Amino acid sequence: MMINGVQIDDTFAEAFNMRGTRVIITAQNHKWAYHAANAMTGFATSVIGCGVEAGIERELSQEETPDGRSGVAVLMFAMGSAVLMKQLENRMGQTILTCPTAAAFSGIEGNERINLGKNLRFFGDGFQISKQFGGRRYWRVPVMDGEFITEETTGMVRAVGGGNFLVLATSQPQALAACEAAIEAMRKIPNVIMPFPGGVVRSGSKVGSKYKALFASTNDAFCPTLKGLTHSQLSEDIESVMEIVIDGLTDADIRKATYVGIEAACKLGAENGIKRISAGNYGGKLGQFQFHLREIMNDKSLSGESV
Amino acid sequence: MSALTFTLKKDLAQKLDVSPLSPDLLADKSPADIASTLLWYGKQQLRADEAFTITGDDTNALVFDKSTAKIDYIGSGLKTGHVTVNGDAGAFLAFQMRQGNITVNGSVADFAASGMAGGLLQINGNVGDYLGAAIIGERKGMKGGTVIVKGNAGERTGDQMRRGIILIEGNVGSYCASRMLAGTIGVLGNVGEYVGYGMRRGTLLLTKTPKLHATIQDCGTHTLPFLSLMFKSFSGLSSKFAEINQTRVQRFAGDIGNDGTGEILVLKILALK
Numbered sequence: 001m002m003i004n005g006v007q008i009d010d011t012f013a014e015a016f017n018m019r020g021t022r023v024i025i026t027a028q029n030h031k032w033a034y035h036a037a038n039a040m041t042g043f044a045t046s047v048i049g050c051g052v053e054a055g056i057e058r059e060l061s062q063e064e065t066p067d068g069r070s071g072v073a074v075l076m077f078a079m080g081s082a083v084l085m086k087q088l089e090n091r092m093g094q095t096i097l098t099c100p101t102a103a104a105f106s107g108i109e110g111n112e113r114i115n116l117g118k119n120l121r122f123f124g125d126g127f128q129i130s131k132q133f134g135g136r137r138y139w140r141v142p143v144m145d146g147e148f149i150t151e152e153t154t155g156m157v158r159a160v161g162g163g164n165f166l167v168l169a170t171s172q173p174q175a176l177a178a179c180e181a182a183i184e185a186m187r188k189i190p191n192v193i194m195p196f197p198g199g200v201v202r203s204g205s206k207v208g209s210k211y212k213a214l215f216a217s218t219n220d221a222f223c224p225t226l227k228g229l230t231h232s233q234l235s236e237d238i239e240s241v242m243e244i245v246i247d248g249l250t251d252a253d254i255r256k257a258t259y260v261g262i263e264a265a266c267k268l269g270a271e272n273g274i275k276r277i278s279a280g281n282y283g284g285k286l287g288q289f290q291f292h293l294r295e296i297m298n299d300k301s302l303s304g305e306s307v
Numbered sequence: 308m309s310a311l312t313f314t315l316k317k318d319l320a321q322k323l324d325v326s327p328l329s330p331d332l333l334a335d336k337s338p339a340d341i342a343s344t345l346l347w348y349g350k351q352q353l354r355a356d357e358a359f360t361i362t363g364d365d366t367n368a369l370v371f372d373k374s375t376a377k378i379d380y381i382g383s384g385l386k387t388g389h390v391t392v393n394g395d396a397g398a399f400l401a402f403q404m405r406q407g408n409i410t411v412n413g414s415v416a417d418f419a420a421s422g423m424a425g426g427l428l429q430i431n432g433n434v435g436d437y438l439g440a441a442i443i444g445e446r447k448g449m450k451g452g453t454v455i456v457k458g459n460a461g462e463r464t465g466d467q468m469r470r471g472i473i474l475i476e477g478n479v480g481s482y483c484a485s486r487m488l489a490g491t492i493g494v495l496g497n498v499g500e501y502v503g504y505g506m507r508r509g510t511l512l513l514t515k516t517p518k519l520h521a522t523i524q525d526c527g528t529h530t531l532p533f534l535s536l537m538f539k540s541f542s543g544l545s546s547k548f549a550e551i552n553q554t555r556v557q558r559f560a561g562d563i564g565n566d567g568t569g570e571i572l573v574l575k576i577l578a579l580k
Contacts, residue, residue, distance in 0.1 A: 067535050103532060127568065129508070131491070131533055132470065133540035140533050149533050 001294050003262075005270025006277060008297055013164045013258070013279035014287035018047075018077045019084045020159030020249055021114060022057065022107030025096060026071035030059060036102035037072045039095035044076070044087075045196045048216070052078045052087040053161060053247050055193030066105045067149065073107050075193045077161045077247045084156065085114045092150070093120055097141070103149040106136070108249075110155025117141075117150025163246035163254035163291055166204070166222065166278040167265050172240040174273030176200070178265040179242045185264035192248040192257040204243045204280055219280070238275060251289050258291055259302035310368040310391070311341070313359035319377035321349030322397060323358060326380035330388035330407070333366040341366075371396075376416050382409040385426060398435075399442075401428045404452065414458065418442060423471065425452045429545065433458035436480070439473050439492075440466035447488060449473070455546045462499065465492045468509065474541070474548045484511045487569060491537070493548055506562045506569035513573045516557065523561030523571060530555050531572070 001008040025040065027033040037056050044054035053076070060071040076091075078084035096104045097120055104116055117139045121128040124141040130152075131138050137152040167182070169175035183199035186192065194200075209217035220230040222241045227234055234241070244261055248254040268274050279293055296302065313328065324347040333341055342356035355361065363370070367388040371381060374394035381397070382390045385404040392400075395413040403422040414432035420439045438460050439449035447469040459477035469488045478496035485501065487509040498517045506523075534554040541548045556572040 066539070067532055068539065069532070069535075129510075129568065129570070130489070131510070131537065133472075133537055138533060138536060140531075146529060147531060147533065149536070 001297065003266040003297065004268075006266045006274050008262070008293050009276060009278040010294055011279050012281055012284070012293065013162070013291040014281035014284060015160050015162035015164075015251070015254065015289040015291060016079070016287050017289075018053075018079060018159045018161035018247065019081050019156055020075060020077045020108075020161075020247070021084065021088065021110075021154050021156050022249075023074045023076065023088070023092075023116065023154055024060065024065055024071050024105040024107040025074055026060075026065045026067055026069040026103045026105070027099070028069065028101040030070045030072070032099065032101050033070050033072045036096050036099035037074050039099065040091045041074055041076075041195075042095075044091075045201070047077075047079050047083075047161070050087075051083050052076050052091075053193070053195040053245075054091075055195045055199075055247075057190065057193055058187070066151075067103060069103070075191075075247070075249070077159055077193075077195075079161075081112070081114065081156060088154075089115055089119060092116060093123075096150070097123065097143070097148055100145050105151045106154035108155040108157060110157045112156045113153040114156045116152060116154040118152045120148075120150060123148075157249060159247065159249050160251050160254055160289055161247040162287060163248065163258060163289075164243055164280050165258060165262055165293065166241055166243045166276075166280065167274065168222075168234065168238045168241050168276035168278060170237050170239055170273035170275060174268075175240040175242045177272070178268050178274045179244060181268060182244055182261035182265040186244070186246070186257045186261045189253065189257045189260055191250065191253040192246055194244055194246055194257075196245055199244060201243045201245055202241075204241070207282060222278075233278070235275075243280065251291075254289075255291060255296050255299070256302050258293070259296050259299065262293070262297060263303070308365040309363040310365050310370045311361070311363045312370040312372055313355070313361055314372040315358065315374060315378070315394075316360050317358050319348075319358075319375060321377070323348050323353070323378050324380050325371070325378055326383035326402070328355065328369065329383060329385055330367050330369060330390070331384075331386045333369075336366070338364070374413065376414070379416075382407075382428075385409065395432070400430075401426075401454075404428065417461070420449050420452070420454045420473070421445075422448070422450065423452045423454070424450045427452065427544075428454045430454070430456045430458070433477070434460045436461035436463050437466060438464045439468045439471070440464070449490065453544070455544060455548075457546075459496065465490070465509075465511075468492070474544070474546050476547050484509065484569070484571075486565070487511070495547060503559075503562055503569060503571055505565045506571075507566045509569050511569070511571045512556075513571060516573050517571075519559060519561075519571070522564040522567075523559050524563060524567075526558040526560050526570075528555065528557045528575060531558070534572075 041054040057073040065071040121139040141148040204219040205216040344355040379397040383402040392411040400419040408427040417435040441448040462480035481499035486505040493512040559571040
């Protein structure tokens, strides 16, 4: 399968069941909402080292937020409910409670509720006040800039993490340009985040290592400088590979984001050095979800124009 | 189906307890069964059709016509449906109401919304003392739901109130929010003496600074963001409170004679139609 001279590999991305939540961060203006949300979703690229994968889903206008202020929606994913709850509370305490004018609200309904500000209230040392409006409980915690407002809980849903595709190009700048174009298109898709820096990751990994202490190590088959040393997956003309990882609330959201991202990358085409699109998997044995690239790219109902 | 209507046909000398006439208790009953429902009238019992002319058949929408202040416990324990009262209502209106809504096109006696836990009570006239308060022997008053009063309210409004919202467009008597445990009371008119006496937690929202006793302390003027959440939740209500959209208040805290984490918020600028 070729799109604009770019080969789409007959392979699939392998993704996993995760637990996810959405939190709405509001502040005096978007500048401070982003300060809070960027801090909250910082160091949240991979569950392996960070506990959660988190990112900013989109900007919210004043009409879209519970308190009528400017805001952003944050999505957060983890492998289990306990770690999601722990990470959410830690990050709330260190980045939202601390950020001037910031407030946090539940951004998703769900059968299961997890603590948002429920335990942060104790920072109020007895001066905290609970208020219940429209069936939702909020906490007002007195802080030095006024009052910190947070909803008590947020919803937790079953989600999907680890959707991905690889961009193979003839040079590093060209691979990055294609990934940037893909991310720009994918950011418009609701219910997904691309958790790595700028949405792009270069250190794709394989399972196992020559060192006993490590359970994952560099994906040598896709490392361009090792072409002559290992069982390489790269042809002579490939000099750089980058990956985009996608976490979403449902597998349909990830399919949509995958389509839109690959479509945008392929738009640059072979003349801009984009040669192949591939995906990372573990042979289909570990993940509960498989995203077959060719099947997705043949499904025109996922096209970016229908966003 | 038309609303099941109870039109008072008797000049009541005693108090009449209509707590058996609620939608969930009347559901699936035949007209004859409804007519024979026994109601306490003073120390005797009356059949419902001795006191009321009964018309209509929709037990989920009850109407009390020509109602007077002698009729107690209207909408008591209401779990579902709508109750409309045309005329006045007696004591214990909406007693331990859980869900549904009650509209009174008239005035209401004491202990309205006592023990109320949910739903919407709209009173288009005045209301007596102990609105949303605990009955004698209980330690907590209203526990949830929303009460709107278009007119004035009497003394001890919200006494020992635990949760929920009471919005009063008129004036309120003495001891407003006394011994309040939590929840929200809003008053657009004036309040009487000893406002917030023994207040433990909760919010009392006013439009004018009242005379405050020494154990309620000024905490200064602030812009409180939670008020926008609160006023947004009022936006669907048929009340002047739905028009408020400003969050600048002077905050008084107290009663420091009793824990002191209650608050009296006085809106600084208010222009209502």
